[in-house]
Amino acid sequence: MTDYRLLNTVNSPEDLKNIPERLLPELAGQLRDFLVKNVSNTGGHLASNLGVVELTIALHRVFNAPGDKIIFDVGHQCYVHKIVTGRRESFKHLREMEGLSGYPKTSESEYDAFNTGHSGTSVSAALGMARAREIKRTNEAIVAVIGDGALTGGIAFEALNDAGQSKLPIIIVLNDNNMSISRNVGAMNRYLNSMRTSLRYQNFKKDLVSFLDRFSSLGKSMSRFLERFKNRIKYFLLPNVLFEELGFTYLGPIDGHDIRLLQRVLDQAKNIMRPVIVHVKTKKGKGYKPAEENPEKFHGVGEFDPSTGILHKEGRKRMNSDIFGDALVQLAKDDELIAAITAAMPEGTGLMPFAEKFRTRFFDVGIAEQHAVTMAAGMAASGMKPVVAIYSSFLQRAYDQIIHDVCLQNLHVIFAVDRAGLVGRDGETHQGAYDIAYLSHMPNMTVYSPASLAELKSMLKQALQLGCPAAIRYNRGLLPESVSDRPLEYGKWDVIKPLGLFTVVVTGRLVETVIGLDTDTGIVNARFVKPVDCELLENMKQKCKAVLVIEDGVITGGLGSVIAQRLSPSRIRVECMGLPDRPVPQGSIAEQDEYCGLSKEHIHRRIKEISENL
Ligand SMILES: Cc1ncc(C[n+]2csc(CCOP(=O)(O)OP(=O)(O)O)c2C)c(N)n1
Missing domain, CATH: 3.40.50.970 (Thiamin diphosphate (ThDP)-binding fold, Pyr/PP domains)
Structure with missing residues (x-):
């Protein structure tokens, strides 16, 4: 049985701040163990979270969330943040319907400053908050934690461009692990690599901590002078400091697994009244050998044996x-x-x-x-x-x-x-x-x-x-091998069961569901969402009294609405089944089908209702 004695005392960032610094490596170990055990049961994003354990501890010790805002880019690396902000117990239900979300959710906790899921949004959101702070004259710190992968996206570049010239104090923590899901790509990654490995710069870096210490103990004008001086030296050592040119004070690269150093540099960043980039070097999968060796496999994983790292369903199912x-x-x-x-x-x-x-x-x-x-x-x-x-x-x-x-x-x-x-x-x-x-x-x-x-x-x-x-x-999963022998003809739908007074038009993966039902309605497989099969629709106008359109996309603007428009004016009753006009929450796909009324039972019931009321 793992000893989580230290971890169990942490139910808020305040608790985290009360832990003596010398015990923090032990806490980091317990957090890693907790992550591996839990994710091995539930599945989820493991490698990225193992990489940010020390960084998240340092962030919550230096900043005062929820007053200070910490935005996690993509958000798949927010598990440690969730654990230390009072949600440890909910990890049993990670990514389950009505359970803990695998991403930051403002509706779930006041510590989640901004919802994320798609890459690259954190810097824009942080700058928006900084501009609101200016107008409202508040003084919270605003931090965006963004990976080197997310930094390859256009929105991140657009935001850096704007943030750099804004001169507003925001802190961008660049969590650089040299990985996206796969190996990271691009010129920016190459540039970051050169920063990581520059020898002249490595030597300079050794002196960074003592320099920062002295720097903070001096008066304001001296500090300003020294900062300019430091930047000059840095330019000499590393002539192409892109971030500085963009308007950021650049700190780093620093070891993202050294909590003391992280705290010091973040503390320093907090006191610089302009945009700052803290470049943190981390290892994806850190501390769990199978994930360190294969970070791609453990980026997002299913259930696995924590002692070996072997997936319960080893060998990815063909999709x-x-x-x-x-x-x-x-x-x-x-x-x-x-x-x-x-x-x-x-x-x-x-x-x-x-x-x-x-x-x-x-x-x-x-x-x-x-x-x-x-x-x-x-x-x-x-x-x-x-x-x-x-x-x-x-x-x-x-x-x-x-x-x-x-x-x-x-x-x-x-x-x-x-x-x-x-x-x-x-x-x-x-x-x-x-x-x-x-x-x-x-x-x-x-x-x-x-x-x-x-x-x-x-x-x-x-x-x-x-x-x-x-x-x-096409959907996530595996479609059946075949649903009919009729060859594909451009713009033509496939009539699986002849048009009747009541006909079901269905598309994609749900065709299999409808074919499997015991009904005597007509069944049409809409192989094309666009163009729709106008000839067949004309036929329907002659033959059908009711048409039910089923799709796994939003009903508004979906295939059903196009068909309804095409069949109008006519006396045909057109009904639609699909996704509702509200976000569909996490869960298994079967649960989500149930939630959206797209399960086999729901569809069967609806078909029966319409049949009985023709
Ligand atoms: C717009 C968008 N495209 C693709 C993805 C899928 N995706 C999720 S995480 C990720 C890699 C992110 O890399 P990085 O920011 O470096 O974080 P790391 O996982 O390395 O910690 C990708 C491509 C996404 N979330 N959003």
Whole structure:
């Protein structure tokens, strides 16, 4: 039985502040053990949290949350913060429906300053708070904790650009572990690497702590002089200090596992009345060997044996993403114009086999969805056939790029919209709820929605021959091998059971659910969300009294609303089942189906009700 005696005394940041400094390494050890034990039972984001144990302790000892604001970028590394802010007991229910969220939630605790989930937002949010502080004349400290991966995103650069010139006191803690989910990429990462390893700078760094100590004990004007002096030296030692040029005072790089040093430097940062960057070097997975050795696997994990690190379901289950990835490899063998693009998710989107086979045609652009899309547009404008694989919720970022750069120019870019629909335990921020709505109103766009793996493969093949923009949306999980033998025909839906007085139109993964029901209604598989099958809809006008449309996307602006519009004016009653007009919380996908009224039982009941009232 693990001894959590010290950890058990910490129920608030105040408790944390009362622990003598010499005991903090022991506390860090207990926190790590607690994390590993709990996440091995619930699954969740482990490696990033193991990396920020000391940093989170130091942050909560130096700053006074909730008065001071600490914003965690992406938010997947907020577990330690949650543990030390009174939520230790809730960890048993991490990521369960109605349990503890795996991300910061202002509704869950006053210590969570801002909701996050998508990368790169923390600096903008912090600057917004700093500007509010100016106007309201309050004096809280504002801290954004951002990873080197998140720093590859456009929004983070935009925010740095604005924050640097604002001259407002905010503290950006750059948690640099050299990793995104996979190895981090890009010129900024290379630059950070050079800072980490610069020898001249390493020597200078050794003196940093004593320098800071002296610096803080001097009077104000002397301090200002010394700070300028220090910056000059730093420029000499490391001529290209980008952050200083942008308007930040730069402190670091420092060892992110040395609590004393972290406290000192954060304390220093707190007293600098302008934007500061504290560059902290950490190790992803720190203190748990399996995670240190394989941080990618332990970025987000399922349940595992804590003593070995072996997953209960070892060997990732094959998902639609893998089928897509393999199909793309097959097609790319015969077509040298096909390229694949990911925004920092080569594993999750199933593109690793492509990356290994076609190194020159594979591009990981970092967490930069907007750039990924416009870059693809550029490639298409030059005659390539780029396939951009991005999760539905992250593709929201690139709404304008899809319209402005791809669709208005009618460029042949293919979007593999992964994790479309309900996604499970990541909850609200990650639901692929909106892609049907946001893609179907785009000019020149084709939107495919496969109900089976066979359809997914033929849709990819067809999309690569279209010559205009196309998106294929598929869910998290594995579709059935096949739902019908009829070949894919552009713009045509698949009539699985002949149209009746009452017909169900269903799309994507829910086709399998409806086929499995014992009903005598007509069943249509809407293989295309756009274009809709106008001929079949005309037929429905003749034959049907009621149509029920079922989709796992938001009802507002979804397939059902397009069909209702197309069938109007007519006397057909059109009903819709889909996601509600409110965020869908975390839980298993089955629980979320239940929550949204999309479970097999719900659908069956609704079909019976409509049948009985025709
Ligand atoms: C807009 C967006 N794209 C992709 C992701 C998926 N994602 C979650 S964490 C992560 C890596 C973040 O790396 P970093 O900020 O360095 O944090 P670390 O995990 O290394 O601690 C990615 C790509 C996301 N959350 N948001």
